[in-house]
Ligand SMILES: Cc1cc2nc3c(=O)[nH]c(=O)nc-3n(C[C@H](O)[C@H](O)[C@H](O)COP(=O)(O)OP(=O)(O)OC[C@H]3O[C@@H](n4cnc5c(N)ncnc54)[C@H](O)[C@@H]3O)c2cc1C
Ligand code: SF4
């Protein structure tokens with residue numbers, strides 16, 4: 247990997263130059279408590295120290311709502327409606343969000359690549375930045391706290407600038423075109439980088455092994471936590487909207503007023519809504535709030551085989567933005583017996599764990 | 610091939626048959642003749658059928674892949690899109706993409722007996738398996754098709770199966786058609802599992818396919834296993850809400866943290882052991 251240093255006094259020049267590659271999006275403060283990726287004109291407004299944006303960067307590639315087709319109804323014809331996507335730059339992603347995009351890629355760029363996602367992914371330049379965790383962060387437990395790839399450039403904060411890792415040919419080009427802004431990395435920079443990483447590692451709230459989580463979640467499907475916590479859930483879907491790896495979408499055909507044309511649109515969906523598992527004849531595969539609540543926990547903690555990671559990257563958004571104050575981490579730690587050490591928990595009756603399956607079951 | 614996985618192909622309705630009060634059989638042909646002749650699928654796969662401006666629905670292909678140039682869909686009128694589909698007439702055009710899903714591993718079944726157990730709309734995907742086996746009769750041993758519904762007038766493909774009964778019998782193909790609730794029905798009465806004992810198949814070397822409402826599976830499995838049918842040879846085909854058919858929209862996902870499945874991509878056909886290891890697949 248190639249490493250260069252961006253001295254502090256050159257950062258705004260560098261950001262200004264990024265606009266040569268397309269529209270520049272970066273984290274900005276949008277209210278007292280919230281940050282979001284927005285198009286920036288004045289690079290001085292960019293926030294270098296934020297913990298999480300309200301909307302995850304998936305929004306640049308998998309649009310909250312987008313038109314897929316236009317129909318001519320009487321002719322039974324349709325036209326693809328993929329707009330001409332111009333190159334753009336997203337500056338300031340944290341490692342967890344970069345991992346989240348890699349997870350999105352495993353879904354949207356698999357053997358049936360989703361064209362709408364792909365054209366944007368190909369045009370998006372990704373520039374990462376280092377971060378200091380707050381009490382909501384647990385990317386260290388998800389092993390998504392340090393991105394090895396998935397970025398064009400990655401900036402690590404130093405006392406007097408940034409140590410920059412160059413990840414792709416585009417990254418090299420960006421550096422080379424502004425080479426006057428950069429310097430060679432010095433021995434002192436390496437010490438500072440090491441110091442930063444050490445401090446960061448120590449700042450995480452939890453240092454523990456979650457290796458058994460997947461199995462315990464499955465074995466503890468009757469744990470009282472599920473009833474207690476799903477009872478508090480408002481089913482608003484904020485956890486899905488803000489999650490950088492939630493990728494469920496709903497599709498709708500909408501006829502126009504002329505009656506002969508129409509559009510097919512898709513928009514983000516949430517598994518916490520009743521409609522997610524509803525089929526014709528009013529049958530619902532996830533009829534209760536508890537079953538939908540549990541679904542998110544199981545989905546996010548299932549195993550992405552291509553990356554060897556869970557679908558949750560530990561960004562903390564679903565807890566931070568939950569209006570009911572439900573803590574994802576606390577609930578997972580409860581299941582792992584890390585919150586309350588008594589085992590088994592108080593149970594009213596023993597519920598069969600289904601290991602006997604069907605034939606030969608001791609009924 | 611389009612680079613857009615949601616791309617649609619025009620298909621023309623050639624014929625429409627009324628099967629029951631709520632189900633019709635549609636015969637389609639792709640308008641592009643090259644696609645029409647070369648398009649193929651495996652029994653158990655499905656297509657996504659679009660009525661432009663109304664919506665898109667997943668429907669199992671119920672014809673045999675051996676009969677090229679057309680395909681058949683058996684569709685129940687139950688909601689918005691299917692109601693509009695039921696108004697289609699020969700000559701009308703719809704938009705189709707697919708085939709999707711894994712389908713049944715019919716190639717692995719060569720030399721085995723075949724037991725098909727269907728209830729209600731489950732007959733549609735299993736008819737494809739049955740017709741495929743009839744078209745490749747030499748590849749299979751004995752065959753039994755147990756076709757059931759609640760009422761006689763709901764039995765799908767009743768007439769078609771009755772019409773070939775005698776001929777089939779001579780070829781070691783047994784057809785059992787039964788109803789579960791119809792008191793007036795003159796023919797057989799009883800649940801599908803009651804007829805497993807009458808099948809002409811050898812439990813030790815039989816591929817079993819089951820499709821019907823979820824609540825019937827437990828009893829069918831227990832009966833099969835009690836009669837010595839091998840769990841590893843039992844297959845089911847399942848249904849969920851679907852919006853994409855290609856593992857993206859997330860609606861058909863089911864499972865737990867160690868076994869997360871997309872019905873559209875990992876299924877809709879699942880083996881018995883998938884079911885046992887994936888809570889939620891059946892219930
Ligand atoms: C793999 C598979 C194979 C199927 N094969 C057949 C078949 O051979 N014949 C048949 O009649 N039906 C079949 N179905 C069910 C059929 O897809 C639904 O009956 C149909 O989607 C209902 O649409 P609707 O608009 O009429 O109903 P509405 O209730 O108005 O549904 C609105 C929308 O919800 C979705 N939806 C509703 N029910 C289902 C469902 N059961 N499965 C998936 N999506 C649903 C659809 O996108 C639909 O457009 C199959 C479903 C699946 C998943
Ligand atoms: S589940 Fe929660 S913590 Fe995990 S990636 Fe999604 S929003 Fe972040």
Ligand code: SF4
Pocket residue numbers: 486489491492493494515516517518541542543545546859862
């Ligand atoms: S099923 Fe739920 S948790 Fe999983 S990706 Fe979809 S919205 Fe997110």
Ligand code: FES
Pocket residue numbers: 850851852853854855856857858859860861862871872873874
């Ligand atoms: S139907 Fe969209 S993921 Fe299966």
